Amino acid sequence: MKKLLTLSVLIGLFQACLFAQVLPDPGFESWGNFGTFPVYEDLNDWNTLNSSTSFVGQYTAEKTTDKNSGSFAIKLTTKSIAGQTANGIATTGDINVINQNITGGIPYTMRPDSFIGFYKCEPETGDFGTLEFILKDANSDTVGKARFETPSSDVTSYTRFSAPIIYNNGSTPTEAVTLFSSSNGYSAVAGSVLYVDDVDLVFNPTSVQEPIQNLSISLYPNPAISNIMITASSPLNVTIYDMVGNIVDVSSMVFPGSSIDISNLPSGVYILSGQDDKGRIENRRFTKI
Numbered sequence: 001m002k003k004l005l006t007l008s009v010l011i012g013l014f015q016a017c018l019f020a021q022v023l024p025d026p027g028f029e030s031w032g033n034f035g036t037f038p039v040y041e042d043l044n045d046w047n048t049l050n051s052s053t054s055f056v057g058q059y060t061a062e063k064t065t066d067k068n069s070g071s072f073a074i075k076l077t078t079k080s081i082a083g084q085t086a087n088g089i090a091t092t093g094d095i096n097v098i099n100q101n102i103t104g105g106i107p108y109t110m111r112p113d114s115f116i117g118f119y120k121c122e123p124e125t126g127d128f129g130t131l132e133f134i135l136k137d138a139n140s141d142t143v144g145k146a147r148f149e150t151p152s153s154d155v156t157s158y159t160r161f162s163a164p165i166i167y168n169n170g171s172t173p174t175e176a177v178t179l180f181s182s183s184n185g186y187s188a189v190a191g192s193v194l195y196v197d198d199v200d201l202v203f204n205p206t207s208v209q210e211p212i213q214n215l216s217i218s219l220y221p222n223p224a225i226s227n228i229m230i231t232a233s234s235p236l237n238v239t240i241y242d243m244v245g246n247i248v249d250v251s252s253m254v255f256p257g258s259s260i261d262i263s264n265l266p267s268g269v270y271i272l273s274g275q276d277d278k279g280r281i282e283n284r285r286f287t288k289i
Helices: 002-022 050-056
Strands: 031-034 040-043 061-064 073-077 079-081 084-086 089-091 094-096 101-103 114-122 130-136 142-149 155-164 175-181 193-202 218-220 227-231 236-242 247-254 259-261 268-275 281-288
Touching: 040 050, 040 061, 050 079, 073 089, 073 175, 114 130, 114 142, 114 281, 130 155, 130 193, 155 193, 155 236, 155 268, 175 193, 218 281, 227 268, 247 259
Parallel strands: none
Antiparallel strands: 031 040, 061 073, 073 193, 079 084, 089 175, 094 101, 114 155, 114 193, 130 142, 130 175, 142 155, 218 227, 227 259, 236 247, 236 268, 268 281
């Protein structure tokens, strides 16, 4: 027993190191000074647009004491700079301002189940923020992706988000990239704000890494035509994602034995993600016919 306990501790420490690498400073506590003229503050181990906008004294990524925990969080703001709309972006990839894309990432070979964290938002009309975690293979093809879209209305207190990682295939990833944006891509509206804190990765219930998920979610009938019934160990907040990772339906406080109307969904495969009031998460796949 003592040897097993020691082994489990070592495994936990090793996994903690892996998480720290793929999600550096997940509480956004470490900030430093960069540049020479002007000197500006930016988040260590993440990339933002601050290096490209500092020459006009504008910063789309800022340290804030308005946090979920710890001392700081990151505040991303979409701004109009030199006649162009610049999203508030923070990423573990490399930002190419000229081509307006993000490349690269952090070496990573694991297959987590979900991407979670805490956010607040103040979107402008017609806009919303996005939080993404993407796994790629050696050819830079997407192995799996999690994407959470904030509401298009203000969320004034820190709220937990959870996005399942939708896997396209069984390949082993070689790198991961995390991306937060205060606006919806090229449809950005200046003035939109996104706060992010305490991001993390969750592993499925069969993995040694994640013992907390035990909601006993079952769906039937599956495949389903118009309604799908949920059984679980407790009431759930339910989010349904399509296989691209877009949110297609949200239901609050779904009690065990209740059914959800899916008649408006196109035929296809979906992921149902259930979260109880303790923050435990479990995902199930179903087919709409």
